[in-house]
Amino acid sequence: MPRTRSAPIGPVRLTPDARTALHPATVAIESGFWHDRRTTNARVSLPQGPDLLESAGNLHNLRLAAAAREAASDTVTEGEFQGAYPFVDTDVYKWLEAASWQLAEGEDTSLAADVARIVALVAAAQQPDGYLNTWFQLVKGGERYQDLRWGHELYCAGHLIQAAVAHHRATGRLELLDVARKFADHIDSVFGLPGSGRPIDGIDGHPEVETALVELYRETGERRYLDLAGYFVDRHGHGLLGGEAYCQDRVPLREATNVEGHAVRQLYLLAAAADLAAETGDAELRAAGERLWHAMTTTKTHLTGGLGAHHDEEDFGDPYELPTERAYCETCAAIASVQWSWRLALLTGEARYSDLIERTLFNGFLAGVSLDGERWLYVNPLQVRDGHTDTGGDQSARRTRWFRCACCPPNVMRLLAGLTHYLASGDEQGLQIHQFVTGTYETDRIRVRAETDYPWHGTIGFTVEQTPADAPWTLSLRIPQWCRDFRVRCGTETYDRSDAPVERGWLRLTRTWEPGDRVHLELGLEPRLTAADPRVDAVRGCVAIERGPLVYCLEQADHPGGGLDDIVLDPSRPPAVKHRPDLLGGVTTVVAAGHRRRIPDRGWWPYPAADDTGPEPDGEPVELTAIPYHVWANREDGSMRVWLPTS
Amino acid sequence: MPRTRSAPIGPVRLTPDARTALHPATVAIESGFWHDRRTTNARVSLPQGPDLLESAGNLHNLRLAAAAREAASDTVTEGEFQGAYPFVDTDVYKWLEAASWQLAEGEDTSLAADVARIVALVAAAQQPDGYLNTWFQLVKGGERYQDLRWGHELYCAGHLIQAAVAHHRATGRLELLDVARKFADHIDSVFGLPGSGRPIDGIDGHPEVETALVELYRETGERRYLDLAGYFVDRHGHGLLGGEAYCQDRVPLREATNVEGHAVRQLYLLAAAADLAAETGDAELRAAGERLWHAMTTTKTHLTGGLGAHHDEEDFGDPYELPTERAYCETCAAIASVQWSWRLALLTGEARYSDLIERTLFNGFLAGVSLDGERWLYVNPLQVRDGHTDTGGDQSARRTRWFRCACCPPNVMRLLAGLTHYLASGDEQGLQIHQFVTGTYETDRIRVRAETDYPWHGTIGFTVEQTPADAPWTLSLRIPQWCRDFRVRCGTETYDRSDAPVERGWLRLTRTWEPGDRVHLELGLEPRLTAADPRVDAVRGCVAIERGPLVYCLEQADHPGGGLDDIVLDPSRPPAVKHRPDLLGGVTTVVAAGHRRRIPDRGWWPYPAADDTGPEPDGEPVELTAIPYHVWANREDGSMRVWLPTS
Numbered sequence A, B: 001m002p003r004t005r006s007a008p009i010g011p012v013r014l015t016p017d018a019r020t021a022l023h024p025a026t027v028a029i030e031s032g033f034w035h036d037r038r039t040t041n042a043r044v045s046l047p048q049g050p051d052l053l054e055s056a057g058n059l060h061n062l063r064l065a066a067a068a069r070e071a072a073s074d075t076v077t078e079g080e081f082q083g084a085y086p087f088v089d090t091d092v093y094k095w096l097e098a099a100s101w102q103l104a105e106g107e108d109t110s111l112a113a114d115v116a117r118i119v120a121l122v123a124a125a126q127q128p129d130g131y132l133n134t135w136f137q138l139v140k141g142g143e144r145y146q147d148l149r150w151g152h153e154l155y156c157a158g159h160l161i162q163a164a165v166a167h168h169r170a171t172g173r174l175e176l177l178d179v180a181r182k183f184a185d186h187i188d189s190v191f192g193l194p195g196s197g198r199p200i201d202g203i204d205g206h207p208e209v210e211t212a213l214v215e216l217y218r219e220t221g222e223r224r225y226l227d228l229a230g231y232f233v234d235r236h237g238h239g240l241l242g243g244e245a246y247c248q249d250r251v252p253l254r255e256a257t258n259v260e261g262h263a264v265r266q267l268y269l270l271a272a273a274a275d276l277a278a279e280t281g282d283a284e285l286r287a288a289g290e291r292l293w294h295a296m297t298t299t300k301t302h303l304t305g306g307l308g309a310h311h312d313e314e315d316f317g318d319p320y321e322l323p324t325e326r327a328y329c330e331t332c333a334a335i336a337s338v339q340w341s342w343r344l345a346l347l348t349g350e351a352r353y354s355d356l357i358e359r360t361l362f363n364g365f366l367a368g369v370s371l372d373g374e375r376w377l378y379v380n381p382l383q384v385r386d387g388h389t390d391t392g393g394d395q396s397a398r399r400t401r402w403f404r405c406a407c408c409p410p411n412v413m414r415l416l417a418g419l420t421h422y423l424a425s426g427d428e429q430g431l432q433i434h435q436f437v438t439g440t441y442e443t444d445r446i447r448v449r450a451e452t453d454y455p456w457h458g459t460i461g462f463t464v465e466q467t468p469a470d471a472p473w474t475l476s477l478r479i480p481q482w483c484r485d486f487r488v489r490c491g492t493e494t495y496d497r498s499d500a501p502v503e504r505g506w507l508r509l510t511r512t513w514e515p516g517d518r519v520h521l522e523l524g525l526e527p528r529l530t531a532a533d534p535r536v537d538a539v540r541g542c543v544a545i546e547r548g549p550l551v552y553c554l555e556q557a558d559h560p561g562g563g564l565d566d567i568v569l570d571p572s573r574p575p576a577v578k579h580r581p582d583l584l585g586g587v588t589t590v591v592a593a594g595h596r597r598r599i600p601d602r603g604w605w606p607y608p609a610a611d612d613t614g615p616e617p618d619g620e621p622v623e624l625t626a627i628p629y630h631v632w633a634n635r636e637d638g639s640m641r642v643w644l645p646t647s
Helices: A033-055 A058-070 A089-105 A109-125 A134-138 A153-171 A175-190 A209-220 A223-235 A263-280 A283-299 A331-348 A352-368 A408-417 B033-055 B058-070 B089-105 B109-125 B134-138 B153-171 B175-190 B209-220 B223-235 B263-280 B283-299 B331-348 B352-368 B408-417
Strands: A026-031 A424-427 A430-433 A438-442 A447-452 A459-466 A473-478 A486-490 A493-496 A506-511 A518-523 A528-530 A542-547 A550-555 A567-569 A576-580 A587-596 A620-628 A643-645 B026-031 B424-427 B430-433 B438-442 B447-452 B459-466 B473-478 B486-490 B493-496 B506-511 B518-523 B528-530 B542-547 B550-555 B567-569 B576-580 B587-596 B620-628 B643-645
Touching: A026 A033, A033 A058, A033 A089, A033 A109, A033 A408, A058 A089, A058 A109, A058 A134, A089 A109, A089 A153, A089 A408, A109 A153, A109 A175, A153 A175, A153 A209, A175 A209, A175 A223, A209 A223, A209 A263, A223 A263, A263 A283, A263 A331, A283 A331, A331 A352, A331 A408, A352 A408, A352 A473, A352 A550, A430 A447, A459 A473, A473 A518, A486 A506, A542 A587, A567 A620, A567 A643, B026 B033, B033 B058, B033 B089, B033 B109, B033 B408, B058 B089, B058 B109, B058 B134, B089 B109, B089 B153, B089 B408, B109 B153, B109 B175, B153 B175, B153 B209, B175 B209, B175 B223, B209 B223, B209 B263, B223 B263, B263 B283, B263 B331, B283 B331, B331 B352, B331 B408, B352 B408, B352 B473, B352 B550, B430 B447, B459 B473, B473 B518, B486 B506, B542 B587, B567 B620, B567 B643
Parallel strands: A430 A473, B430 B473
Antiparallel strands: A026 A438, A424 A430, A438 A447, A447 A459, A459 A518, A473 A506, A486 A493, A486 A518, A528 A542, A542 A550, A542 A643, A550 A620, A567 A587, A576 A587, A587 A620, B026 B438, B424 B430, B438 B447, B447 B459, B459 B518, B473 B506, B486 B493, B486 B518, B528 B542, B542 B550, B542 B643, B550 B620, B567 B587, B576 B587, B587 B620
């Protein structure tokens, strides 16, 4: 079984043979922004999981399948299965993965007992030949792999494998890993190229098994799993499922020029491609990933890092099609984006991937969970209009306790529980700090402690705690893409943007370090107004307020006396910062000047002649209070806007 | 059986008791724009209907149901039903309605034979108790009215009734009317308020039966049908189907403040409410219609008259949510809008309803059918982006020969075949000409002939052909809402916008007319640039090109050497008109000045600081050729834009 150096217990545990520029470092978060959010995750969200999975029927389904296996009968009547989708098992698996990463953080006997109980249930539901899917076992007995386009059997297998890998890494226990291996072996006996002796040449409509199989290879050393992952990745795009972009089947990744189709499916597949490039050195897959990431960020990414423009088919949409109120930005897509970008960051060593991770974590991802950890957003729009009629359901712009398709909540839990594994890396040259938290960053030779109140304040103090003696190494600090000015003090030396040794986003400090050496980084957090590429039609003539890594928004609750859709921001008056410990758990607001326009009544037709619109009457001045986007929808229902007209 | 005065044979045949301001007049179109389109409808689209209904399985289903009835067995195996939806019968009924209106235009033995054959098939498929729905008869035997939310049984009944009314009005034949009455009587025996003795208090998720029942009342004089229509209209909005806006069940029409939910469902229901207000004098329903129409036009109507902002649930969306590339604007919604607006026009006598009809007919509606009458659009977006990836399917931005959900094509056919019935009206004062065509306009006392090359030219000549002697009456000509200047000559008198007797959109010419008297109207057709209410975020900073009633667009085919998404229109240089008999069957184009912007490469992140965007480098000048929106997508696939940035 291969072992990485002092590889941390978390996702993407590269093998020693991996051809990446960087390898993950170990991070412990001790206090501050993400510590608070992770504490809520550990104390509220995760412990509530089993009850929610019980009341939604997911655990019930596993018990039914286990009972059916016990009775040696595959078929139970349809009415007894609970849940609206064939992939409801994955809610359980994602929760198990999240709980496993949480267990790696420290003892939690209650959580451990829940995990043990549910792992036993999963194991009991598995068919003797390794197959496991309660929908197909209970409702579609005997119809395995007949509906690869929509059946989600391999998708479910993928999340089971991910959970098993996490469970094994975190606890050393084999119960779930054995289940996963048995299922993976079964899949490996069924799927393969024509002539391989396997009966089915096919792929799953929803990628996930691919990246899971690479992780299973990493955990077990079984090369077969890596090969199987490679087979699945490369069979996408050849029309095996009819050629739809929705199923990632229109064009092979190696030839694709932009991301397309169902956003989460695309991103999970791309994560797998990056995994394969890492473990096999496949230069073409690596190039495809870099190319598609660039195409995605330049043409299909919302300001929040959110991804997906269409509610319909949860699709990426066309280049520069980035609507505000109908931004889909599924919470799962933000998570998948972080997973993919982190793999590219490790593969290439480039800082820009962690720039996007930071933006996504603080905005498009974090908005997905309420401050109290109990309510969720599946979609994350950039605007809710005055007079919005909410249709309810999973795609509601109002937070929901749980979803019919409950993919997002346990996905949020697993990213928060495993968050420390996306923050720092090491290489032969030293330590790279990708994200700033209060805590310790550690490779096998080096430990650095950081203290910060980021993202509310821009000061980050680093102290070298452990260092090889008399051997120079490089402390690399990511200077965020949004950062317009910064200062750094390292011993007696100081730099700013004009003279700091910054190389493609990395501030490189190479020294022979002593324990106790300190570095002081000050990132300028002046609030700023942000525009968009002129091809982003949806926000023409608008700006957004940002500060540091945070995207801001207006919420109706802070603007009594009217809606938000007639508000105009005055860009000539610089916005100011106001710390508000009383508000929304303590946030830094940005206060800007604006007015509420007086729009003339034009009768029944709202499209006047362009030369007849004339100057508008003066509007009523309004002080605009912007809050971080990630805390929106934590008060009463109302309208919300990220992008604000300027005239 | 009630009879209107000299009521024309067409939709909305008011009873003599109807409380409307106007009643429909008889119009014959002899040549010109709509004549050409109707000729294509009669010679190409309609005759192809039976073959298309055959190959899609609709007629097959009727034959199966007829055979099952013959065999006195309700149940045929599921696999034998063809079609993806429970409402496929309506494609047949809408085609029958269209063909019936066409038969009213003049003899067509081939069409009459097709109609007779299909009417016989429908009659043969009907159950002995009057029920008729091939999906429920063949696939769901015995489950009638168990799924009112999605089953579409009453929706199908509604289209059957509409077809039967048309068939009877046009041919005087009773075969289909008998089927419809029998079904309506069956429905009347099943549905009613608690305590009414009817077993089910319910509504259909898709309105249509309501307006059909009013028409059946008009055709038969049976008050029960009118009452049943009133029952169904008023039971919407009370949560009988769970309270969804999608099913028009969130709020009663009488209390609603804006249109909402599925656009076609909302509009069919509103048409029925207007019908009821007309036939019963219900002032509250009339007020609701006027209120909701105003709310719709001011906040939820696209420039083309298209309706519906969401692909998801085919929903209206929120106020001012009017996207371009994702405008849904279902062709059926445009048709339903014309139907509703015409009922309000008759009810109130107000010209604005016919303003919207004109805009919708020439733009959002007509784009739904290709120039050759053989290919269709289900959705009618206002933009197709450069680099668009088409997902195919019914919602494709590329024309399709037929749809899985083939609601739109036969709906287009029935509106074109019955178009003459939406163009003019009469009242005690005289004749009102709502839409301008070459042909005759006639009430029982008056006949006026018109000649025009509208909408390409703005000149319309009217000649009084028949008039009561020595009795003054008023010729009312609608001065379109878009019209900024016009001149009119009536005998020796001339007027222009400054002094013409225009009253709320109607130019009123009251005279004691003589046969041969002439009126010459000249509507100014200078091309114009149109803006939007500032709350329409999607088109901020853009203008659209219009000329007369036509909305224009750019198509990639006319702009070689690049896409359309980087094009900017120069509003300071007035656009010019260029008649192009060679292009797209002969259209008037509008030529405008613009440039292709040179957008700097900003690296991987397309959201620069607002104060960092600076002046753009000069772009490359481009002559922009705009074509009428209604002829877009008749050449090779490519991008398209209605709204054009101006800076």
